[in-house]
Structures are given as C-alpha cells and as structure tokens.
Amino acid sequence: MDAKTPCWLVVNPASGSNTVDSAESLKAALEQRGWEVARTLVFPDDGLPDPRELGAQGIAQVVIYTGDGSMGALINHLSGWSGSVLALPGGTMNLLPLRLHRSLDIEAILDVVAGGGAVARRLGCVRCDAGLALAGLLVGPGTAWSRVRESMRHFAVADIASETIAAIRETASGPYVTLPERSAARAEGYPLVELTPGEHGIQIDGYFAEAPGEFAEQAWALLRRRFREGPHDRLGLADAITLQSVDGGPLACLIDGEPAECPSPFRFTLEYCGVDLLATAHDC
Structure with a gap:
C-alpha cells in the first residue's frame, strides 16, 4: 500500500x-x-x-x-x-x-x-445463505451466548440474567448440529460447530460438553472469546461441508460475530473475498 x-x-x-x-x-x-x-x-x-x-x-x-x-x-x-x-x-x-x-x-x-x-x-471465506464470513462462522445453539455477551457489553444487568438462563437452556437442549459427511463426528451432534476459513480450506471443529459443569466452562470461555479452550473434536478440512440440525429447524449462526440464520440442511462452501x-x- x-x-x-x-x-x-x-x-x-x-x-x-x-x-x-x-x-x-x-x-x-x-x-x-x-x-x-x-x-x-x-x-x-x-x-x-x-x-x-x-x-x-x-x-x-x-x-x-x-x-x-x-x-x-x-x-x-x-x-x-x-x-x-x-x-x-x-x-x-x-x-x-x-x-x-x-x-x-x-x-x-x-x-x-x-x-x-x-x-x-484475496482471503478464503465461508459462504452461507446469510452472507460471507470473512473470519469465521459459528453454528448451533451455543451461539445463544453471544446475546449474553452483547448485554454485558451494554451493561444491561436485567437482560444479562434472562439471556443467561435462555442460553443455558438452548445450549444444553439443542437442537444440536450434525455433520453427516464426517464419520468421526459425534452422532448426537454438537451445540457449537466452528468453521474457520484459511489457506488450505475450511477448518471444522465441533465443541461439546458431557457434564453440567462443562457447559458452564464452555459458556465462560465463549463469553471471553476463548471457547477454543473447551473440549472439542477436530474434524479436518474441506472446501465444502454440510451441516444440519437434529430437528430439521433453522441453523443459528454467528457470521464474523453477527447473528444470522441458515436453513437446515445447508452446505457451507469456501469462497474467496x-x-x-x-x-x-x-x-x-
């Protein structure tokens, strides 16, 4: 420049x-x-x-x-x-x-x-029904914690309490996200799937919690934007990957941190900026 x-x-x-x-x-x-x-x-x-x-x-x-x-x-x-x-x-x-x-x-x-x-x-990005994710895309009920983070940012104390209760319920009960093209993925799905574009394609990670305490740990990590510290499965790379919700309902998404929604199933693809x-x- x-x-x-x-x-x-x-x-x-x-x-x-x-x-x-x-x-x-x-x-x-x-x-x-x-x-x-x-x-x-x-x-x-x-x-x-x-x-x-x-x-x-x-x-x-x-x-x-x-x-x-x-x-x-x-x-x-x-x-x-x-x-x-x-x-x-x-x-x-x-x-x-x-x-x-x-x-x-x-x-x-x-x-x-x-x-x-x-x-x-010209960076590789993730294309979805709601737009182009330049840095990353999160999919699943765990994205509900972004509403808590937003309330915290605006110091909305009353909203923090209600959004926290809702986020706990949504993360724990789903609907989880499954990856039918990945045999190593958990059959029951994940509360949060991360799609990260990079030089070699889209990196796929599924985040999970097996006990109530782990849900709390994941929530705290997500609020600090450090959810990658939590338990997860590395599911490899792809130029395109299909995700679907276990109940067939829409997929809750965060596109570069912004809330959005995609139909289920949906095929997320690599696209260049x-x-x-x-x-x-x-x-x-």
Whole structure:
C-alpha cells in the first residue's frame, strides 16, 4: 500500500473501542505516516463508499476502522472493486483484523504498511445463505451466548440474567448440529460447530460438553472469546461441508460475530473475498 496515495477512511464511533476521539487520532496517525485522508465517512450515517465514486476520484485505498459487522458490510459492498482495503481493529472482537494482522496493534500495523511490508490478499471465506464470513462462522445453539455477551457489553444487568438462563437452556437442549459427511463426528451432534476459513480450506471443529459443569466452562470461555479452550473434536478440512440440525429447524449462526440464520440442511462452501485486503501476518 502506497502511503502517498489518497485514501478514504471509514469509521463507526458506535463500534467497540471506536470513538470520535479515537477516529480523529487514527486520521492523524495516518497523515503522520504520509497518507492523505481525502475523505472520512462515518458509518452508518454516511453510508458505504461507492466503487464508482472511488474510481472517479482516483481513490485506490480504503482504510476501515469499525467493528466486525460494519467491516463485513463494507468489504462485501466493495466486491469487484480494483482497489485495496486496510482493515484496522476498531470493534469488540476484531475477528478480521486478527486474521490479517494477528496481535499487532494499530500503530504497529500502520508502521508495517507504511514501510511497504503489507501484501494484498484475496482471503478464503465461508459462504452461507446469510452472507460471507470473512473470519469465521459459528453454528448451533451455543451461539445463544453471544446475546449474553452483547448485554454485558451494554451493561444491561436485567437482560444479562434472562439471556443467561435462555442460553443455558438452548445450549444444553439443542437442537444440536450434525455433520453427516464426517464419520468421526459425534452422532448426537454438537451445540457449537466452528468453521474457520484459511489457506488450505475450511477448518471444522465441533465443541461439546458431557457434564453440567462443562457447559458452564464452555459458556465462560465463549463469553471471553476463548471457547477454543473447551473440549472439542477436530474434524479436518474441506472446501465444502454440510451441516444440519437434529430437528430439521433453522441453523443459528454467528457470521464474523453477527447473528444470522441458515436453513437446515445447508452446505457451507469456501469462497474467496471479492476485493484485495492488506495483510501483515504470514498465515492468514
């Protein structure tokens, strides 16, 4: 990414760690490193950059500093555009920035990119009925814990209690998710299946709990975004995988952390992102 080239900056002050002050600080940090920030869009009030307008104004780079939902919307909106996108962690979970940059903070990411150390990548993603997951997709009744996490983020004490009770009930009683194409998968299914896109395909992991205490442990791990610590089955890689709920009902999903729903059964497939993303990590 040429830091001398004009760029547009997209921010969302309502996202996670993103605020009006932090957005201004980011703009200053970009300009200090040689970027010319030709325009700042505040999403959702200003909408998303139009690829035709970007082309007409000679803009070949967009810097996005938002949460995962806004980030996914922008990247999907720019599919087919010939420019590149620099995604910076401005939300709560920051799933895509973690995939692109690992543990680097914003200052370090900008230093690497401005120094010519970033590469443009069309990342493998997971396509489902509800959209394109850029960083990962969770499927199953265990996704109910995301509602608890959201209530905690907004300090909604009354909602935390009711959502926790509902999440415990949903996670424990299903409907679980089965994988008919994987003989190593548990026949009774899983409360949570993770589909992680990567260089070699979609990695498939099924998470389970065999005792009431393990459900509590999984819940705590999910709330801390560290559910991978819990008991799980590694079910290999695939370019496509079919999941289905044991009762035939819709599949509850989290697409890059955003709630969604897919019909059951549904075949999730590997699909490549439609726009160049700048990466500073070697294994994204």
